[in-house]
Amino acid sequence: GVGLGILMAYRRGGILDNSLSIFASVSRATPNFILGLLLLYFLTIYYPIFPSRGSYDISIEPGFTLEFISSVLYHSFLPIMAYVITSIGGWMLAMRGSAIRVLGEDYVTVAEARGLKSGRIARTYVGKNALLPLFASFAISLGYMFGGSVFIESYFAYNGIGSIIGLAMSWRDYPLIQGGFLLITIAVIFSNFMADLLYGKLDPRVRRGGTYS
Template sequence: MRWLAKRIGQAIFTLWAIVTISFVLIRFLPGGPIDYLVVQLKKKKIPESIIDNYVENYISFQPDQPLWVQYIDYVSSVLQGDLGQAYFQDGMVFDILAQALPWTIFLAAIATFVTTVVGIAFGGFMAYTEGSKFDSGVTLFSTVAGGIPYYILAITLVYLFGYRWQMFPTGGQVDPSLVAGFNWPYVKSVLYHAVLPLLSTTLVGWGGVALSMRGNSISILGEDYIRVARLRGLSRRRIALRYVARNAMLPMYTGILLSIAFMLGGSVILEQIFAYPGIGLYLFKAVVSSDYPLMMGGLIMISTAVVIGVLVADLTYSKIDPRASSEGERESY
């Protein structure tokens, strides 16, 4: 319990630091959101007597109050899900990001799943056929593909399959003419629009997983307990699945969980290329248009996802690896 409380306490402290940093950026950034918003309101000849009320609606605290009061008001608003109002988007920041977040999680989860499954399958087979033409060919392909930035591949896929051959849509997450719901036409449209974004991440990502799985599997194949399992007459399939694959995947477990969280941050460029309306696209628009409340809201939401990913990985690692029983050994990052 002491170890669990320590990890949860670290996560809470990290989230508090993120919220505090966002407050500092909003409040003290030179030429930041407060000065920017006041100037914009004065251009519209709004009386100064009501400018503070507008500012409070946008950034969740009164700029003329004492600093500690502003900070308490801001933290209280964030805890209640009030991240202020977007400057150039219609609606509150939390509502905008809450509608966009499921689409980003959808892409990140499927991309991570496909990348992991394909990478583990190829990596395990490469280890069992070490030195073969298949091993050498896949290793070369994985090394080359891993060096290609995903956004370069994304632009190439959009040009070829979107504009040149017109096989896939170049933007959006679903056909707007369809009624949202769990029905085949709607699901089919969602998957159809997600093909190119998923390909751009999985094609360059599975090779790294395969190489990691290959290296881990080769090192495990030389262990004494593998030799004992063979001497006992256990089937090759059982040795491969229960002894080699299971232990080879353990070092990769934390990275797999964290990759979902970090894909939320990497979605900024990807969703901009494919005009995919996830949290990354809105964060990009916020940066370009200096929409500070939306920018800070995106920062808080993405950082929270990363912290939760680290916490889940740390809390669950000992469940899949009983050897990690002591507090010092249970550090998964």
């Protein structure tokens, strides 16, 4: 989403930008559980390419082996795609707007006047500075992603926090529900903590408070 957003900013107003903007708008407006149902129907029933349920092949003994890891990745492909496709659109549009603002800054103009390659300008000057305003939001979203989705994990019978919370709600197991939400809360707090640590690496101005005016 970040890379596509920068590409859209550089190609703003063109065919590529308009096409990706339409895709991003549709992606952002589509609920992940609706896309999960569509993927489940077309890629497991209509075209049986992927398994329809489970987190791994039960005939494979769990362990740190290539066969088991491949089975886990194979079974997790559709649930992950349901998350990625429905969330990438928002990041594309947000990164596009942030990158367009950065492209109008004086230091980008100076870098272009110095004759730097467009790829270096996009990575070092535009991408890095455009990502800073979105970094905190990304960390929060990453934390919530660890919590999973009750609907998606239920559709695919995938073992995760979301499916556990769904079962706990149907059983009215309140301590288990509290434990599930506690894990999600810890994931969000940890993600924000890591974001605070990494923010200083990305933006030297915040490494030492009061050093810059």
